[in-house]
Amino acid sequence: MLSMAGTRRKRLEQPREVVLQAAMDAIAEHGLAQLTMAGLGKRVGISGGHVAYYFRSKEQLLVETLRWSEQRLGERRRALLDASDAPVAERLAGYIDLYLPDRRADSRWTLWLEVWTRSLGDPEVLAASAEIEGPWVEDLRALIAPYPDPDGYVLRLHSLLDGLATRIVTGAPGPDRAEMVRQATEFAVREARGER
Amino acid sequence: MLSMAGTRRKRLEQPREVVLQAAMDAIAEHGLAQLTMAGLGKRVGISGGHVAYYFRSKEQLLVETLRWSEQRLGERRRALLDASDAPVAERLAGYIDLYLPDRRADSRWTLWLEVWTRSLGDPEVLAASAEIEGPWVEDLRALIAPYPDPDGYVLRLHSLLDGLATRIVTGAPGPDRAEMVRQATEFAVREARGER
Amino acid sequence: MLSMAGTRRKRLEQPREVVLQAAMDAIAEHGLAQLTMAGLGKRVGISGGHVAYYFRSKEQLLVETLRWSEQRLGERRRALLDASDAPVAERLAGYIDLYLPDRRADSRWTLWLEVWTRSLGDPEVLAASAEIEGPWVEDLRALIAPYPDPDGYVLRLHSLLDGLATRIVTGAPGPDRAEMVRQATEFAVREARGER
């Protein structure tokens, strides 16, 4: 009965960060279906039990990972929008470029699909999902202001982008990402002008 | 103890149909997560083993269910489009109304989300998904023809609709379905006119 | 990031006492199954690790808690028996009233059931259990002395009481506690007289 339980082997510097980053990497490499608590622990050199110690459940882990991923992106987005004195068209293009998945199997969007699926039966996940989307909405509203119907604008543009993102991340046949960015930007600009 | 195994208990008229419809109902009522082969069998009075016999795998079952659901919808769509001599705007409105989920937790769209998720790691599912979407694409192209860039139009409208559908089916906060239909239709009409 | 680990946060006056009392309360409120070292620590404002530091193991904690509970009861029992110049019948009634659980889910008896279960595979627990019961035995022997077969008397009465206690603490159907006390007292008195 020589249990090693409790023996500390390694102390991570920024455990949360490290685990979250590892989760993103693992998802990108092998997909979400392959992601296990134990496997994730092994990736960063801690026990599976400890991953569960940081994140109450796997559901929590997924939401947290998405949230963290979006926070990092949020910083880049705000930098882009704040610093820019470029015309709105260009800033919209930058926004859209950040919004859409980088590639097929992009981790962040893999998580979005998962969160959508899970939010079907779980109000908490749904709420988390709305909250995570929040900053995007705020920044887009600021970007197009003044605009008579910002809610409608955001709904239309975000819905379009979500649909495009789904196609990119799943690898559905169609134009490449650059073309999609172009089309979405045209739409975004046209809409922004058209009703101003 | 005489085993009843092997005894034909019941002979369904249209086994496939019955099972598929039952799957749709079960998903609408309890969600996809609750759908088990055995439970589905019980719903229609056959064994779980026999459900697996009809559909090679659960993945197959899901794809088949979605395909079947879309086929039935396809008939309604074609009826709508063929019979109609209404202006394009009205026909687009009808198309959109059919496309979007009827309600939160709509079975068909629950399946779409699942299929998207599964297509991430499975090329076959991805192919099936494209194939199932096909008729929608055909009919939309026909509806707007002649139009200089039908592929772009379809991509934009379908992406927008997919994004809106996701919000409806998950129950995300936002305007109600009717408003979404209105906005999508405006967009569809504007696009169709704008570049004609 | 300066760690607060190692910083003394709070110094309990009588740490053992406080923890033991908290354990009793927690068991009464949520049951033994819900009792965790960490949860118990939180209840009294110390760390779960420190609870383990006071009590070598959870097994120890349970036995200690029972022992402590019985010690406190022992004081009341001795007060009752020493001070009393009431007839034996009344003193037996008092003894029995103290012995039996106060109510369904009574902490002390919840612990007795647990200790019985654990003593099945652990001689140490069995020994502790016998030791904790000791004072009851002593006091009962004194109470009925002189009596020709005190061991038999104690065995019979304690067994009867243990059986009744089990019914009370589990909430098994049957007469209420008062009626049980009455019946046990009659038995105790009758036995004490019958063979004197």
Added chain:
Amino acid sequence: MLSMAGTRRKRLEQPREVVLQAAMDAIAEHGLAQLTMAGLGKRVGISGGHVAYYFRSKEQLLVETLRWSEQRLGERRRALLDASDAPVAERLAGYIDLYLPDRRADSRWTLWLEVWTRSLGDPEVLAASAEIEGPWVEDLRALIAPYPDPDGYVLRLHSLLDGLATRIVTGAPGPDRAEMVRQATEFAVREARGER
């Protein structure tokens, strides 16, 4: 991905019986704490998953095992009582001899202790426990009839026996089983006569 799932390897004659008997044996040999679903399955040559298939949960398994054990004992008890035209005293002795555990770590009583413990937090287990005890109660009432207060008699005798049984099964210090049977029988007879 060559899964052997679904490949039937062996078909037990009386699966339930076999598993229940194996559970009794395993408990007697290694204690309840060592009993795992998988281990139990291995013992009888079926998979752990299949043990769970027969018994919804481990809790169920325990209750079922106790019930089955008691049913078998019930047959012996009824045989004893029905066939006997011996005096009540002898028949009470037989009843008591059947009631009490055969030995330290007796499986049936190990299960009783566990069921008592679990019934503390689970009304269903409590109900099952009362139901399983039922036949003993019936037979005892029949055995002593007519008797002015059968409920009281049963409560007193069963409580006494439960207390004695606890001591036998845990291996608590005290007289040996035979002596306990003697004392309990004396008590049972005296009570039965005393108030008739």
Added chain:
DNA sequence: TATGAATGAGGATTCATTCAT
């Protein structure tokens, strides 16, 4: 003393899938 991060064993549970009957 006191903390609390980290360990890691441990087992139940669920179900798609298979196949003898």
Added chain:
DNA sequence: CATGAATGAATCCTCATTCAT
């Protein structure tokens, strides 16, 4: 065709325990 018993993989999560600080 149809049954349903049997498989077994797959993994989450809990929590007592340890120990560097």
